[in-house]
Amino acid sequence: MTIEADPTITRPRIFSGIQPSGAPHIGNDLGAIRNYVKLQHEYEAIYCIVDYHALTSLHDPERLRRQTLEMAAALLALGLDPERCTLFVQSHRPEHTELAWLLMTVTPVSWLERTPTYKEKKASQPDDVNHGLLTYPVLQAADIVMYKASLVPVGKDQAAHLELSREIVRAFNARYGDTFPEPLAVHTESPIVLGTDGIRKMSKSIGNTIDIFAPEDVLRKQIMSMVTDTQRILRTDPGRPEVCNVCQLHRPYSADFERIWEGERTARTGCVDTKKLLLARILEHYAEPRARYAELMDDPDGVDRILADGAERIRPMAQATMTEVREKMGLR
Numbered sequence: 495m496t497i498e499a500d501p502t503i504t505r506p507r508i509f510s511g512i513q514p515s516g517a518p519h520i521g522n523d524l525g526a527i528r529n530y531v532k533l534q535h536e537y538e539a540i541y542c543i544v545d546y547h548a549l550t551s552l553h554d555p556e557r558l559r560r561q562t563l564e565m566a567a568a569l570l571a572l573g574l575d576p577e578r579c580t581l582f583v584q585s586h587r588p589e590h591t592e593l594a595w596l597l598m599t600v601t602p603v604s605w606l607e608r609t610p611t612y613k614e615k616k617a618s619q620p621d622d623v624n625h626g627l628l629t630y631p632v633l634q635a636a637d638i639v640m641y642k643a644s645l646v647p648v649g650k651d652q653a654a655h656l657e658l659s660r661e662i663v664r665a666f667n668a669r670y671g672d673t674f675p676e677p678l679a680v681h682t683e684s685p686i687v688l689g690t691d692g693i694r695k696m697s698k699s700i701g702n703t704i705d706i707f708a709p710e711d712v713l714r715k716q717i718m719s720m721v722t723d724t725q726r727i728l729r730t731d732p733g734r735p736e737v738c739n740v741c742q743l744h745r746p747y748s749a750d751f752e753r754i755w756e757g758e759r760t761a762r763t764g765c766v767d768t769k770k771l772l773l774a775r776i777l778e779h780y781a782e783p784r785a786r787y788a789e790l791m792d793d794p795d796g797v798d799r800i801l802a803d804g805a806e807r808i809r810p811m812a813q814a815t816m817t818e819v820r821e822k823m824g825l826r
């Protein structure tokens with residue numbers, strides 16, 4: 495685990511958010527969720543399923559409701575323990591949108607227009623360039639500072655958003671006095687996981703994911719269709735594990751990954767063998783969470799109770815921040 499800069503505060507509060515894009519893919523887990531699980535034991539941890547953010551791209555109410563439940567069940571199945579951390583749904587704490595509005599008034603539009611994700615979304619959904627896409631990072635900053643979190647476990651793809659959060663904090667503190675800490679990103683050992691195409695980051699919107707909780711035949715299809723070392727044409731050609739995404743993914747899932755890489759280098763094993771082994775290792779790694787996920791999905795009321803309890807638990811923190819901010823900004 496690497497922390498981008500040395501936090502001076504001991505036992506800082508951790509916050510992170512994840513979109514309700516259905517059950518997560520291995521990129522979410524390797525890049526962020528494993529740190530959520532680990533850090534809940536060391537810090538005061540708050541995790542949020544960001545349904546307001548999802549509305550910038552998803553306009554199907556039934557799907558949003560179902561995917562929010564799936565994400566919650568998946569996070570619990572992967573090891574978030576409601577006794578050790580707080581898990582809640584963003585829209586259950588409406589203070590987030592109020593704080594986002596207040597932070598918008600210290601955020602120049604030019605900062606938002608230059609955000610890479612805004613430019614990407616403008617290109618990928620040209621018929622739906624809604625205002626939420628532009629102000630998305632301000633809501634993200636509000637999520638984090640609401641709880642005065644100083645560490646944020648995220649994948650590297652969130653770097654620009656985190657930097658913007660820091661800039662917004664600086665702008666707010668400069669105008670209204672020291673109020674919020676500047677949040678730092680915390681990364682895992684796999685801060686960017688490539689998708690099955692081996693080129694772009696793994697992402698639901700691209701459709702290049704390996705889905706942790708998918709039925710076995712879907713997982714098999716996803717893994718067997720992975721792009722490997724494109725220069726390895728013949729079965730007898732030596733492979734290059736350094737550039738082969740299948741080999742790279744063995745690193746977090748196979749303790750014996752060096753042996754597997756050696757098999758590739760010497761052409762003792764072929765790409766198909768290495769993929770089959772990866773499927774087996776991933777199924778083995780997630781066997782318990784997959785079983786637990788099925789149980790949780792059978793008990794949606796139980797999951798809803800955990801989420802409602804989480805939102806209630808952090809109510810005093812959110813309200814205290816709003817009181818402080820309203821007062822500092824001159825609202826009566």
Ligand code: TYM
Binds near residue numbers: 513638685
């Ligand atoms: P989201 O939902 O796209 O992703 C959730 C987490 O998974 C990480 N991640 C990856 N890590 C490595 N490789 C990948 N291919 C990969 N794909 C996803 C992300 O970096 C992220 O940590 N804007 C955020 C949600 C958000 C948030 C927040 C995050 C809203 N408010 C406050 C932190 C703090 C997002 O869309 O993440």
